[in-house]
Amino acid sequence: MKNSYVLVVDDESDAAQLLATRLKKFGFNSDAVYSGADALEHVKKRRPDLIILDLIMPDMDGYKVLAKLNANVSTANIPIIVLTVDSSQKDKIKALKMGIDDYVTKPYDIDEVIARIEAILRRSKAKEFAPREGGGISLKDKKRLEFLKYLEENKIGEIEPEYNLQSRNGYCYKVAADFFKVSDFSEFVELKHLSDNHVLKAEFFDKILVCPFCFHHDINIRETSPADHSADISVHDAFHHYRCGYVGTEDEFLQGIRYICPKCFRELKHVGVDYDRPGKVYVSNTTKDKFIEPAVYCQCRNCRKFFDANDAVRQDIYTYVMTDRALEVIAEGAFTEISLEQELTDQDVSVYNLRYFRARLGEEVSRCKTFNRHLSIILMSINNFDFLITNYGEVATKRKLKELAMMLKQGLWSVDIPARYDKNDFITLLPEAERARAESIVHALSGKMPDGLEVNFKIVSFPEDADAEETLLEKLIKSKHVAL
Amino acid sequence: MKLRNIKIVDLELLRNFKAAEPPKRKLKVTSVLAIVLLLLVISSYIYFVFFEGDLSSFFISINEYIKYCIADIMGRSNWRKFLLFAPALLFDTVRYYLSNTIIFFIVVFRRGASYEEGKPDFRPFVSVILPAYNEGVRIKGTIDSLLASDYNNFEIIIVDDCSTDMTPAICRDYESRGLIKFIRKEIRGGKPSSLNYGFKFAKGELIFHFDAEVAVPPNAISEAVKPFKDRRVGAVSGSLKVHNDRKSLATRLQAAEYGMVIGLQRRWLSATRTLQIASGAFSVFRREVIEMSKGSDPEHGDDLDITLKAKKLGCRVVFAPRAIAATNVPETFGVLFRQRVRWDKCYVRISLRKHGNIADVWRFKFADFLMYVLDIIFNLLLLLAFPVYIALIAIYVPHLFLFIAVITYLFYTVMNLWQFVMIVILSDAPSRDWVFMLYAPVYFFYSLFLWVARTLAYTIELLRLKYMKSGFLPEKIWDSMPKY
Numbered sequence: 001m002k003n004s005y006v007l008v009v010d011d012e013s014d015a016a017q018l019l020a021t022r023l024k025k026f027g028f029n030s031d032a033v034y035s036g037a038d039a040l041e042h043v044k045k046r047r048p049d050l051i052i053l054d055l056i057m058p059d060m061d062g063y064k065v066l067a068k069l070n071a072n073v074s075t076a077n078i079p080i081i082v083l084t085v086d087s088s089q090k091d092k093i094k095a096l097k098m099g100i101d102d103y104v105t106k107p108y109d110i111d112e113v114i115a116r117i118e119a120i121l122r123r124s125k126a127k128e129f130a131p132r133e134g135g136g137i138s139l140k141d142k143k144r145l146e147f148l149k150y151l152e153e154n155k156i157g158e159i160e161p162e163y164n165l166q167s168r169n170g171y172c173y174k175v176a177a178d179f180f181k182v183s184d185f186s187e188f189v190e191l192k193h194l195s196d197n198h199v200l201k202a203e204f205f206d207k208i209l210v211c212p213f214c215f216h217h218d219i220n221i222r223e224t225s226p227a228d229h230s231a232d233i234s235v236h237d238a239f240h241h242y243r244c245g246y247v248g249t250e251d252e253f254l255q256g257i258r259y260i261c262p263k264c265f266r267e268l269k270h271v272g273v274d275y276d277r278p279g280k281v282y283v284s285n286t287t288k289d290k291f292i293e294p295a296v297y298c299q300c301r302n303c304r305k306f307f308d309a310n311d312a313v314r315q316d317i318y319t320y321v322m323t324d325r326a327l328e329v330i331a332e333g334a335f336t337e338i339s340l341e342q343e344l345t346d347q348d349v350s351v352y353n354l355r356y357f358r359a360r361l362g363e364e365v366s367r368c369k370t371f372n373r374h375l376s377i378i379l380m381s382i383n384n385f386d387f388l389i390t391n392y393g394e395v396a397t398k399r400k401l402k403e404l405a406m407m408l409k410q411g412l413w414s415v416d417i418p419a420r421y422d423k424n425d426f427i428t429l430l431p432e433a434e435r436a437r438a439e440s441i442v443h444a445l446s447g448k449m450p451d452g453l454e455v456n457f458k459i460v461s462f463p464e465d466a467d468a469e470e471t472l473l474e475k476l477i478k479s480k481h482v483a484l
Numbered sequence: 485m486k487l488r489n490i491k492i493v494d495l496e497l498l499r500n501f502k503a504a505e506p507p508k509r510k511l512k513v514t515s516v517l518a519i520v521l522l523l524l525v526i527s528s529y530i531y532f533v534f535f536e537g538d539l540s541s542f543f544i545s546i547n548e549y550i551k552y553c554i555a556d557i558m559g560r561s562n563w564r565k566f567l568l569f570a571p572a573l574l575f576d577t578v579r580y581y582l583s584n585t586i587i588f589f590i591v592v593f594r595r596g597a598s599y600e601e602g603k604p605d606f607r608p609f610v611s612v613i614l615p616a617y618n619e620g621v622r623i624k625g626t627i628d629s630l631l632a633s634d635y636n637n638f639e640i641i642i643v644d645d646c647s648t649d650m651t652p653a654i655c656r657d658y659e660s661r662g663l664i665k666f667i668r669k670e671i672r673g674g675k676p677s678s679l680n681y682g683f684k685f686a687k688g689e690l691i692f693h694f695d696a697e698v699a700v701p702p703n704a705i706s707e708a709v710k711p712f713k714d715r716r717v718g719a720v721s722g723s724l725k726v727h728n729d730r731k732s733l734a735t736r737l738q739a740a741e742y743g744m745v746i747g748l749q750r751r752w753l754s755a756t757r758t759l760q761i762a763s764g765a766f767s768v769f770r771r772e773v774i775e776m777s778k779g780s781d782p783e784h785g786d787d788l789d790i791t792l793k794a795k796k797l798g799c800r801v802v803f804a805p806r807a808i809a810a811t812n813v814p815e816t817f818g819v820l821f822r823q824r825v826r827w828d829k830c831y832v833r834i835s836l837r838k839h840g841n842i843a844d845v846w847r848f849k850f851a852d853f854l855m856y857v858l859d860i861i862f863n864l865l866l867l868l869a870f871p872v873y874i875a876l877i878a879i880y881v882p883h884l885f886l887f888i889a890v891i892t893y894l895f896y897t898v899m900n901l902w903q904f905v906m907i908v909i910l911s912d913a914p915s916r917d918w919v920f921m922l923y924a925p926v927y928f929f930y931s932l933f934l935w936v937a938r939t940l941a942y943t944i945e946l947l948r949l950k951y952m953k954s955g956f957l958p959e960k961i962w963d964s965m966p967k968y
Contacts, residue, residue, distance in 0.1 A: 238681065240673050242964040245782035247673075247680035263778040274964050278646075278669035278677070281684060290685055292667050 004121055006030040007048040009039040009065070010083065011057040019052065019113075026114050036060030040068055043075055049124075050117060052104075055084040055095065066098045079120045083108070111305070115213050141335055144194060147179045148330050151322060159191065159320040161205055169210055170217035171317050191320050197335060199326045201347060202318035209298075209312040216302035221309060223294035225284035229306070232285045233294060237277045241268060249281045249290075323347055346420040348398055349405040357419035357427060364431050365469045368462055375462035376438040378428045379476050380408070380445075383454040385424035392452075403450055411441055435461040439482065446484045456481045553887040568884070571866070571873055572892050579862045580749065581899050587752040588906040606713050610638045610705065610768075611688030615678030616655070616696040617645040623696050624654055630694075631663060635705040638692075640664040641685055643678040646671060674957035675764075676780035683774055691774055693787070695765040698809040699727055708768045708807035718773045718799020719791055720807070721750060721759060722766030727810035734820055737930045738813045740920040743907045747805070754803035758855040760835065762791045762801060766809035773799060782961050784954070785830030792839040795852060806912070821937050826952065828941035835859070838968040867938060896928045 006028045010016035016032035023030040031048075033039045036057055043051075051069075055062035062082060069075045082095050082103040092103055101120050104113055151159075156175060164172040168185065176187040195202040210217050224231045236249035239259070246263035253259040259268040259275070268275040282291050296309035325342065329335055344356040361377075368375045382388075382404075388397045408418050408426060421427040430438055442457045449455055460466065460476040535542050557565060566573070612630060616623050623642070630640055642655050646669050659666040667681060679693060690712060692705065704722065711717050724746050729739035746763075753759040762768070764787030777793040780786040791801055814820040835842075835856075842848050843856040877885055901924040911917040923930075944950055953962045 238684070240671075240677050240681070242673075242782070242961045243966065244778075245674075245676045245680060245780055245786075245965075246778055247677055247684060249684075273960070276671045276673070278671045278673055278681065279667065292665055292685055 004028055004049040005046065006050045006052060006117065007039065007042060008032040008052045009036065010054040011035060022110055028117070036062070036065040039065060043069070043078070047075070048078060050121060051078055051080045053080055053082050055082055055091065063094070063098065066095070066100065070099060079124050081113075081116060081120065111213075143179065144190065144335075145330070145333065147176065148199065148326055150179070151175070152327070152330055157322050159200070161317050161319065168216055169208055169315055171206075171208070173320075195318070195320060198323060198342060199329055199335075200320040201323050202320055204316060205319045206317040208315050208317060210315055211298075211300035211303060211305065212307055212311050212313050213305050214300060214303040215313065216300055218301040219312065220299045220301060221296060222298075224297040225282075225287070225289060226291055226295040227284070227289050228287060229295065229297050230284055230286050231297075234283055234285055236281050236283055238279045238281045239268070239275055240278050241275045243274060249283065349401050349420060351405050351409065351426065352417055352419040354419055354421060357417060357421075357429060360417050361429055362469055364429060365462065365472065369467070373432060374434045376430045376433045376435055377460050377472065377476055378430065378438055378442060379421065379458040380426040380428070380455055382424040383456060388452070400450060400453065404453065407445065407448065407450075411444055435459060435464065442482055443484070458482065550887070553884055556884065568877070568881070568888060569892070571870055572895050575862070575866050575870070576896075577899070581903070583752045584748040584903060584906065587748060587755060588910065590755065591751060591910060606709065607635070607637050608689040608709065608712070609687065610635070610690040610692060610709065611686035612638055612640045612692040612694060612705075613679055613682035613686060614640060614642045614694050614696055615645060615675045615682065616642055616647065616651050617672070617675070617678075618647045618649045619651050619696045620649050621654070623651055626694070626696055626698060626700070627658055627664060629700045632702050633700065633705050634702045635709065638705060639686075639688065641667065641682045643667045643669065643682040645669050645673065645675070645678045672958050674782055674961055676782045676786045680779035683779060686771075689771055691769050691771055693764060693767045693769070694809065695811060698765055698811045700809050704766070704807045704809055708766075708804050711802045711804055712768075712770065714800070716800050717802050718770050718797060719762050719794040719801045720768040721762035721801065721803050722768070722807040722809050723747070723803070723805050724763055724765055725808055725810045727812050728815065732815050734817050735813055735815055736919075737923060737927065738820070740904065740923045740927060741930070743911070743917060743920055744903050747907050747910060748903065750803040751805060754801070757800060757851050759801045759803055760791060760795070760855065761788045763787055765811045766807070767791070769794065770799070773797060782957055782965050783834075784826055784956060785834050788830055788834050789838070792835065792842065796839070796842060796848060798849075808912070817933070821933075824934060824937040825941040825944075826954070828938045829945045829952065831863070832942055832945040833968050864942060867935070868942065870935070871939070893928055896931070897924050900924045900927045
């Protein structure tokens with residue numbers, strides 16, 4: 001990333017020169033040219049990795065330069081940062097439409113410019129390494145398949161993240177890291193790719209905050225004064241004296257070992273009787289400034305930069321679990337296209353997922369409205385789900401759920417849509433069915449329940465109970481259990 | 485990422501929220517018809533039974549009565565003639581009508597030439613403190629009207645006094661958008677303690693006190709800041725208008741009264757530097773005044789108390805006629821009566837007893853002493869002497885009682901009409917205020933009603949019959965505060 005060649009194009013020669021020298025200080029190779037025509041010539045001689053371009057120049061403005069660069073195939077994919085005094089939305093959008101990568105508004109902060117350059121270079125490098133599309137199985141996919149085979153041979157069902165302070169975000173996946181050792185983050189990228197392909201299932205493990213500049217996990221979060229970001233603050237109780245109504249901090253009242261009111265000079269004796277503490281007051285020890293809430297401010301221990309806690313980047317760390325599709329992929333020896341059915345099915349219990357159910361419900365309701373037909377919905381919920389999890393464990397419970405789902409499916413017609421509503425709820429859409437059919441299904445199901453499951457049912461039907469999609473679901477949740 | 489614990493507010497819910505209001509009582513057609521019928525019956529009964537179908541005798545008898553009364557009065561000495569009409573001539577003519585007429589002509593002829601010109605760049609940082617206790621959705625309107633202000637150099641501090649309704653949820657929503665500062669007290673301490681608590685965090689040179697239910701026009705803050713160009717001014721009383729003036733007869737009459745007392749009387753008091761009160765609904769204080777008086781005292785009339793403290797510190801209290809805030813007033817006469825009794829008690833307790841030493845000419849200003857004495861004469865003694873006057877008339881000249889009452893009524897009505905004409909001429913919204921003139925015939929009875937409340941309040945407070953507690957402060961504070 002360092003040693004990249006950056007070209008600065010700006011008609012103000014001083015400013016361009018200054019930026020170029022500053023970039024050199026940060027370890028980039030850089031040159032400055034002072035007009036659009038010069039820039040185009042320079043690009044022909046030596047191809048830069050990135051161009052910083054001023055939009056407003058006398059003879060040939062930035063848009064024209066952009067158009068010329070885009071016209072040539074060899075220069076079209078050079079990343080470009082536009083530098084402009086003009087911060088109007090219209091110009092930015094126009095420039096962005098012409099294919100620039102980023103913009104910086106003058107007056108700029110050099111750190112910000114560097115961060116943006118690094119981010120763009122990182123992205124463009126990643127693009128170069130990306131596998132070419134088409135033409136059989138790529139090298140990367142081969143590696144991934146090997147990885148999956150390795151997992152299957154060693155019976156590693158779950159890939160758990162481990163603490164590793166050496167790595168950038170404090171975690172690593174040891175198994176995957178051995179396979180995909182290209183750079184620091186490559187194992188995360190690969191596992192993410194596999195989970196996007198539904199080969200692995202991502203389960204939430206932890207969330208971390210990382211520095212927005214260097215993406216390092218080691219940041220120091222502290223409460224500071226909002227005015228000057230000094231960390232030297234203290235908290236006092238606010239005291240309210242009933243007799244004279246004076247409100248002040250604890251140290252105003254404290255004299256020796258007694259509390260004396262600074263307004264009426266009486267001693268405060270009992271909290272709740274002659275005074276109380278209605279809240280807290282933060283005081284900056286340096287400026288004696290009083291404030292209601294401290295600002296949360298961070299410092300990265302890696303790059304030593306300060307930033308607001310709201311700007312810290314949140315990263316989720318997942319545990320990756322093998323799915324059924326992984327076995328298919330291994331058997332097939334290639335990454336097959338994911339089928340629509342797989343996309344719409346809940347991975348655990350092989351009924352439809354809620355997304356599909358919602359989509360179909362909307363369709364069915366509107367169809368029923370136009371043709372005056374009937375529709376029923378059954379909600380089946382397991383009461384003792386938490387009890388099952390604690391007593392039998394997750395695997396056994398999952399098996400039980402699968403069993404239940406199978407039973408549910410057996411009693412239904414092929415047009416009915418069983419789906420998973422929540423972790424312990426199943427919902428079933430019965431098109432063309434009146435309430436009587438729904439009740440008969442419920443009674444049949446309740447007769448052959450597996451042991452240890454406490455299940456109850458709720459039924460709602462269209463158009464008797466409600467006549468819109470949302471009200472139908474609301475009614476369903478509010479309605480009473482079906483008596484069995 | 486937010487580390488602060490901000491409650492998520494369901495805005496849709498807030499918008500749809502309406503406090504349960506009792507259905508409006510309306511004068512029904514049937515009841516109007518019944519009243520008209522009753523009046524017809526009574527008048528026809530009088531017409532046929534008393535005058536035997538001949539109305540001319542009625543007018544003749546009235547004519548003779550008037551002639552008799554005039555002859556009786558003209559036969560008396562000048563001193564006795566004066567005594568018969570003493571209260572109307574002595575009591576209100578000097579105190580209100582004369583002073584109001586003088587200030588009216590001063591304002592009309594000096595319009596434009598006042599302190600408001602020059603130094604337009606006087607825009608100090610100001611803090612608006614808004615104590616709120618169970619304000620519900622009303623506080624939303626107040627915050628919105630303040631945020632729409634044309635003054636841009638200010639902060640809004642809302643002190644929630646341990647509300648049990650949705651006030652904190654609404655305020656947190658504004659706070660999360662960075663528009664206001666919000667303080668939540670954990671223990672209820674009443675409005676004065678909220679003001680004191682908010683002042684701890686206020687950074688402004690001027691401190692604005694608003695009620696949480698007022699509606700503020702955009703220019704209110706900048707108009708209220710103007711008088712502070714003069715270093716001698718320590719407090720400014722804003723002008724109050726009645727927001728719900730179309731609700732009932734009580735609010736209409738109060739609107740007229742506010743116009744008279746606040747629009748004219750306060751201008752006069754401000755011009756003669758004898759203004760004693762800056763109303764708590766809209767008042768502004770210099771930071772030093774609150775710092776030196778160490779905040780508000782917990783009692784009814786805390787606004788009167790802190791204004792008198794400002795006067796004792798040697799500051800001027802000024803009325804800003806163009807800084808207007810609209811406030812809600814009681815809608816029924818019962819609530820209004822209780823409110824007035826509470827207010828009038830404050831005068832005796834705070835102005836006469838607690839700050840009685842303001843009459844010390846050697847320590848404080850001569851104008852204050854003069855005002856104190858005049859207040860006692862006109863406000864207290866003449867008021868209490870009024871029942872004696874009625875009794876004397878009724879005992880010694882019972883035959884003249886009706887005549888004097890009618891003459892007094894006509895005199896008051898004409899004078900009130902003149903007052904309202906002045907108000908409308910001075911008003912910033914004449915199209916809205918001209919209605920006051922229609923209330924002139926009824927206003928006499930309204931002032932009698934106020935007189936009853938005032939006499940009752942003064943009697944109770946002078947004899948120390950009962951110390952009235954209310955929901956204004958929590959019980960424990962009533963118990964522990966000093967009783968003047």
